[in-house]
Amino acid sequence: xxxxxxxxxxxxxxxxxxxxxxxxxxxxxxxxxxxxxxxxxxxxxxxxxxxxxxxxxxxxxxxxxxxxxxxxxxxxxxxxxxxxxxxxxxxxxxxxxxxxxxxxxxxxxxxxxxxxxxxxxxxxxxxxxxxxxxxxxxxxxxxxxxxxxxxxxxxxxxxxxxxxxxxxxxxxxxxxxxxxxxxxxxxxxxxxxxxxxxxxxxxxxxxxxxxxxxxxxxxxxxxxxxxxxxxxxxxxxxxxxxxxxxxxxxxxxxxxxxxxxxxxxxxxxxxxxxxxxxxxxxxxxxxxxxxxxxxxxxxxxxxxxxxxxxxxxxxxxxxxxxxxxxxxxxxxxxxxxxxxxxxxxxxxxxxxxxxxxxxxxxxxxxxxxxxxxxxxxxxxxxxxxxxxxxxxxxxxxxxxxxxxxxxxxxxxxxxxxxxxxxxxxxxxxxxxxxxxxxxxxxxxxxxxxxxxxxxxxxxxxxxxx
Numbered sequence: 001x002x003x004x005x006x007x008x009x010x011x012x013x014x015x016x017x018x019x020x021x022x023x024x025x026x027x028x029x030x031x032x033x034x035x036x037x038x039x040x041x042x043x044x045x046x047x048x049x050x051x052x053x054x055x056x057x058x059x060x061x062x063x064x065x066x067x068x069x070x071x072x073x074x075x076x077x078x079x080x081x082x083x084x085x086x087x088x089x090x091x092x093x094x095x096x097x098x099x100x101x102x103x104x105x106x107x108x109x110x111x112x113x114x115x116x117x118x119x120x121x122x123x124x125x126x127x128x129x130x131x132x133x134x135x136x137x138x139x140x141x142x143x144x145x146x147x148x149x150x151x152x153x154x155x156x157x158x159x160x161x162x163x164x165x166x167x168x169x170x171x172x173x174x175x176x177x178x179x180x181x182x183x184x185x186x187x188x189x190x191x192x193x194x195x196x197x198x199x200x201x202x203x204x205x206x207x208x209x210x211x212x213x214x215x216x217x218x219x220x221x222x223x224x225x226x227x228x229x230x231x232x233x234x235x236x237x238x239x240x241x242x243x244x245x246x247x248x249x250x251x252x253x254x255x256x257x258x259x260x261x262x263x264x265x266x267x268x269x270x271x272x273x274x275x276x277x278x279x280x281x282x283x284x285x286x287x288x289x290x291x292x293x294x295x296x297x298x299x300x301x302x303x304x305x306x307x308x309x310x311x312x313x314x315x316x317x318x319x320x321x322x323x324x325x326x327x328x329x330x331x332x333x334x335x336x337x338x339x340x341x342x343x344x345x346x347x348x349x350x351x352x353x354x355x356x357x358x359x360x361x362x363x364x365x366x367x368x369x370x371x372x373x374x375x376x377x378x379x380x381x382x383x384x385x386x387x388x389x390x391x392x393x394x395x396x397x398x399x400x401x402x403x404x405x406x407x408x409x410x411x412x413x414x415x416x417x418x419x420x421x422x423x424x425x426x427x428x429x430x431x432x433x434x435x436x437x438x439x440x441x442x443x444x445x446x447x448x449x450x451x452x453x454x455x456x457x458x459x460x461x462x463x464x465x
Contacts, residue, residue, distance in 0.1 A: 021234060022153055022154070022241075023235070024244055026160065027157075027228065027231055027235055027245045028248050028249065029160065030161070030227065030228060030231055030245075031070075031245045031246070031248070031249035032164050032167075032253070033160060033163055033168075034225050034227050035222055035224065036168070037302045038299050038303050039222075039223075041279055041295060041298055041302055042277065043221060044260070044261060045264075045278040045281075046217050048214075048264065048268075049271065049275055050214040051206060051210040052203065052205040052206060052210060052265075052270040053196065053198075054203050054206075054211050055214045055218065056261055056265065058211050058212075058217075059258055062218045062221070063253055063257055063258070064416075064419075065381075066222040067254075069226070069381045069384060070225055070249065071246060071250075071406045072406060072412075072416075074229070074246045074406075075402065075404050075405060076089045076387065076388055076391060077229040077232045078239040078243070078403045079391075079395075079402050079403060079404070081233040082320065083230060083233045083234070083320045084103055084230075084317060084321065084323075084324065085229040085320075086106075086380060086383065086387065087317060089387040090102045090383050093386070094383075094386070097451060097452055099324075099326075101447050101448045101451055102379075102380060103318075103321045104321065104447050104451065105376050105379065105380065105443065105444060106226075107314050107317045109376040109377065111310075112350070112354055112366070112370060112372075112373050113373075114310050114347070114348070114350075115350075115351040116354075116366050117303045117310070118141045118142050118307055118351065119138045119355055119359065121137075121138070121304050122137035122141065124303070125137060125296075125300055128296055128297075138355050139356075142307075142352055145307055145308050145348075146311070146344065146345070146348045148308060149312055150339060150344055152337050152338075152339050153312075153338075153339070156308065159308060160308055163301060163304065166298075167302055167305065171260055174260060174279060174282070175259045177283065177286050181282070182194075182267070189287055192266065192267055193266075194266055196266055196267070197265065205270065212422075212426050213430070215426065216423065216426055216430065216433060219378070222253075224309065224310065224377075226381070226384070227313040228242070228246075230316050230317065231313075231316075239403035260279075263282060264278045264279070264281070267282045267286075268281045268285065279291075280292045280295040280296075311347055315344040318347060319331060319332055319340040322343070325458070326455075371435065371436050371439060372439040372440070373443070375427060376440055378423060378424065378427075385417050385420070386417070388406070389410060389417075392410070392413075
């Protein structure tokens with residue numbers, strides 16, 4: 001990316017931003033924290049069992065995709081900082097229906113995920129302390145993080161900064177232990193060497209299909225990185241803050257993910273049942289006492305960090321939609337500290353409801369809701385890339401100065417869109433994910449239709465004498 005001096009926002013309706021209280025260091029750690037979640041600590045074993053050691057290629061492809069998406073969002077957010085981020089850019093590029101649809105779609109996905117994270121964190125803690133009430137703990141988490149978000153963006157940013165620090169330290173410690181194990185530096189522990197990379201069927205025991213199937217699993221682990229574009233609107237210097245965040249986050253994502261997965265694959269056979277908890281499996285081989293409990297606590301922190309960030313992102317998205325007339329006006333109000341209180345409460349209310357229903361009907365409510373919105377992050381990324389393609393070409397035609405430019409445009413954007421197209425094809429052809437894809441298509445159609453109808457009714461009401 002190449003910074004220039006004169007930012008020039010894209011054309012469109014007035015941009016909505018909240019307070020400017022986030023610090024650059026908080027934005028950087030938010031970017032890292034949003035990419036490092038329970039999908040890495042607990043879900044990475046699924047991808048390894050599907051693709052074998054070749055899962056590293058799946059993570060490399062997914063990581064490269066996320067880096068391009070971050071650069072595309074960074075280019076647009078630097079030119080036009082907005083709390084609605086990709087929703088605002090989609091509106092500028094493709095019209096109000098596209099912008100409102102992607103905004104509502106992302107909000108709905110996130111508030112459902114918030115409920116899942118609260119229930120999941122409570123369930124994990126209950127495995128360590130069986131006497132703990134899962135329903136009570138889940139609702140406590142929801143209430144606590146609602147309070148944090150109502151304190152203001154400065155407090156939210158500081159909480160999220162330290163959450164992310166804990167996750168980063170845990171990963172660095174894990175990689176260090178793994179390297180020491182592989183080099184034979186741990187006392188009384190034999191190094192497994194690199195045999196697991198080619199044993200039991202070779203590097204890619206399930207071939208290209210295994211790599212593709214694993215890609216479907218691992219790509220969702222990177223969901224949430226788009227929150228950085230939303231948060232950038234609440235920094236004092238979005239262009240400079242984003243440039244630093246993207247440069248820092250992009251390569252660290254690859255190091256943390258690929259480093260962790262390489263250690264797991266080297267230490268634990270790809271077809272081992274121990275991969276149900278891959279990090280704990282490595283630490284047990286290294287004879288680290290309390291490994292399972294430690295990883296469980298780290299996973300809980302990862303879930304709560306994601307809950308905190310998602311509640312922030314959801315509240316800013318619905319606030320932005322309201323400010324643009326695409327949601328009830330009451331959700332676009334802020335208090336004297338510029339905290340969108342109504343938007344925070346609306347976002348968490350759905351989470352409380354979904355969490356309550358899941359606790360009343362275990363394994364019935366949230367799995368259905370998550371299946372419906374499961375693929376929406378891929379659609380959000382697709383729309384963000386298409387928006388960047390349109391807006392960048394529009395800016396280049398008129399010679400607009402952009403504070404931040406993607407290198408090599410449009411090649412990275414087109415390559416990322418091709419990868420996303422391949423993933424959508426895999427979703428359609430796989431019997432396990434076809435229903436998820438069709439549910440997403442139906443949900444998008446319903447949201448777009450309802451939004452268009454509401455817009456037409458508003459226009460008619462204004463035109464009436």
